[in-house]
Amino acid sequence: MGELNIYGVYVPILLIQAVLAYVLLRIVMLGGDRLVEQGWIAQPNIFYLCVFVVLLWLVHYAFILCQI
Template structure:
């Protein structure tokens, strides 16, 4: 994977693209977890959200690097 992507002639760091995709997935998953009342079982929601974001970023990076399709 290269260090940057060309989007309409503008070079954007690949990490920025991964972060934006991860943020969207993070928000959707957070909405789903809130709807199913998972947060009532979580001791510290902010730490839970941070950990979930870091794990999702790792998963998105692995999917992009391995070429695995969802």
Template structure:
């Protein structure tokens, strides 16, 4: 992966990806919360964890394609 140097502070690229994935997760969870309220999802905690991991993989792929990190 690598790090970014911001004024002498090394920031892991994966941390930036995780923050971006969390922001996307919060936007997507607005729609999926209604599914949880209706009872369409049996294990909401596991569903949210899997959804976040899928979004994190997607954000990682975007970073690889566009920034070549």
């Protein structure tokens, strides 16, 4: 993908995507915490890691679609 030059500092595009995916994860965790308290999610750490990976893939895919 490349990098972005911000005032002479090169920032990888993947870092920007990961930060955006983390912000989305925090929003998803607001609703997910209720499911954890009710016992619907047994291993919340593994579940949230998987959700983060899926969100990162979706954000990366959105960045690719925006470039076309």
